[in-house]
Amino acid sequence: MFQALGTHGPELSPTMGLVLDLILLSTAFLLLSAPKRRSIHDVMLMATLVLSVSLLRVVMQPLPNIQPVTVACLLVGAQLGARRGAAFAVMVAMLSNFIMGDGWWTIFQAIGWASVAVVGANATLVLDGVYNLRRTCIAAIGTAFMFDFIVSLSIIDGTFGVVDFMLYLLNGIPFDVLHAVGNIAFAVWFGAWFASILEEQPTRETLDTTVMEGYGIDA
């Protein structure tokens, strides 16, 4: 299953890599499947988001720990909910790592960004269609450290003690801070725009129901 224990967690064999991708895909599918039928618009929106944010992550790879995906996950969680936010996070982690390098850490990145999306869904970053920059910035700072911590867990194996792990975390603090600063920049420059394109448009069925309820007509 695992080829060896490396410096960044177990090295995956090709079979294990395939199993890992299947698990991640299944997770994303389960998170997206819901009793409510999604419109083609929703599906296209999600696909476009996943593709574009993955591409952005790949393009920004040379910049150390500048992670546009974190703010994207926050806002997708805030606007589309925790389930779709987590699905978005899993798919972005998987797709971008196809290009940047797949491995054990993909699981932790997927979990990390999914957790960010859950935070976004519960932090009231957008209220009544109004983007709250201050709350988003605070969440962006906190989730930068949270994500980096979760991904750091990938280094733990049988030979890595608690003290070693604490030192590893301490050594990473400058990069965690840079992650947080980058998140703030994304939040203030693109947050409002990104939140607006994610805003759910009412379906025709919803509009009909609203009108009928307004006029006291039984459906």
Added chain:
Amino acid sequence: MDRRPLLLVALVVLMLPSFEATAQQSAFDDEFNLGWEHNFGDVYITTAPLFHDDAMFVRTSASWGGNDGPSVSSFNLEGDLLWSFGNPNSTRHDMAPLMVVDAGNGACGSWPNMLIIGWSDGLIEAREPADGSVLWTHQSKAITWGISGSMEHENDRIVVPTRSGVVALCASNGAVEMEASTGLGWRNGVSVVEGEYLLGDEDGVLWAVSHSGEVRSLDLQNGKIRHAPLLTPSGLFVQSQGANGGTVSIVNTTTLTVSARLPIGPSPAIPIAVGSTVVSADSEAIRLFDCAIECYQTDRAPFRSNGEIGAVHHGQFMLPYNDETIGWGLIRIASNGSLVLTTVNTGADGYGTSSPGYYGTSEGEYLAFGSDDGVVFVFTSASKDAQPIAGDERLEFDWMAQGIVFLLFLSLGGAAIQLLRKNHASMVKFFSLYAVLIGLLIVDGVALQWAEMVEDLSTPPSDDDGPWDPAWDESWRGTQIVSFTIDGEVRSAGGFEGYDTALELTLAACEQLGIEITSEPTGLGEYVVAFDGEEGEGWEYSVDGREPGVSSESKPLDASSRVHWYPAEAR
């Protein structure tokens, strides 16, 4: 209350790094052209080339596994080799600075112009500068190595710091006039102060030896003393290299007591004094001290240098950066006493420890830079040699650097304008961009410093170098040792001296053991990929039993460091 003026001042202050970034342009390229260069082969140049009477003397040192041995050579100013000789008994680490003594006479006789050379096997030679012929010699005792520090000339005496003491030789014939034992030394240069010879040792003891050989000592207890003590108006300036950083001690030479101590960074360089000003450097910074009344640090600039510092043109100083990219630091002391640092690339860039040699004549000025690759580059002032050289770097435009500076100004300027317009949301936008750019520019340096600090915090202060392997040669004690665990087999090499970083020492050990090393550059330093073609899951290393959080090329060593390389999967 309108807080905008306050915020505007804060923004202006934040612009200072941008100004500093643009101030890195150096006038060196406008003044000097590369005149000639000479490649000495598989050797290092670890002490400054020395000019005298229109001739230049260059000494080289070598690693134990190298193909070429150490030598001393003489050139004329046009680059023609006049003479060259080696020492077959050298232990190869020859880095004692050369010294020229002008002709004179004294109580023990008369002497002509002489070039004085101290060798690593303990041999002291006086040679005729014009043709290199031997005038006299004296053999001092070598213990693993012999002479590695700077010498002095006092009246009719040549004062030489030997491995285990100090010897004063008659300048006329090399006869011993005084000899005294002190502690074991390394780069333990000697100073002549008020009729005494002052030098330090590897145990951190400062020694004062009188003309007649009476010895006084003071244990500074701060680490190794690896430079000639400097006399300043406030006292003797002595640097110590400790396990967790350096210390400057100001010593009263009459009572031999410490009057002040100042903290400095790790692995201090060899300081230089001009009047009451002392220029020093270490792995953290270049430091300026004012020692007119009481010695104190007046300014500092981030830098990494662990070797010699040289006085050059226009009252400036130059020193090598101990890394492969930065090149050389050129220091000017401004009229307000502050330190102005620019950097220069000369071709002799990367891991050097020798300062440049400088020579000024009415016809022009010369600067000679020795590299760790065994090449000396001699630059001449533009007024003498005005024709442009091929590939003039002044015409090159660094788009990346200029683009970043432009973005810094744009983002901060935008923030200031939006602040004045009371558009705080837009101000935050521009300022966040500025913060990201600054963060990207400094994160590598900050991360390295941070990792070293974390390592220091996590490691209790100790001089323990880790367990001693019984298989090691006893003569390796007190020297630098490297071990490799390859395919479960441990191979070791020891007896090394003077290597400043783990990577330098590793390369020397690989050369001696015949191990092929493969490495590749990364953003955080050179990364060792394989030994003898074995890549495994990567390679890790420890120094004195501890795993550093930095690349091996950034890990400073002391004289008895033990480096161990092992496969990552063995951790």
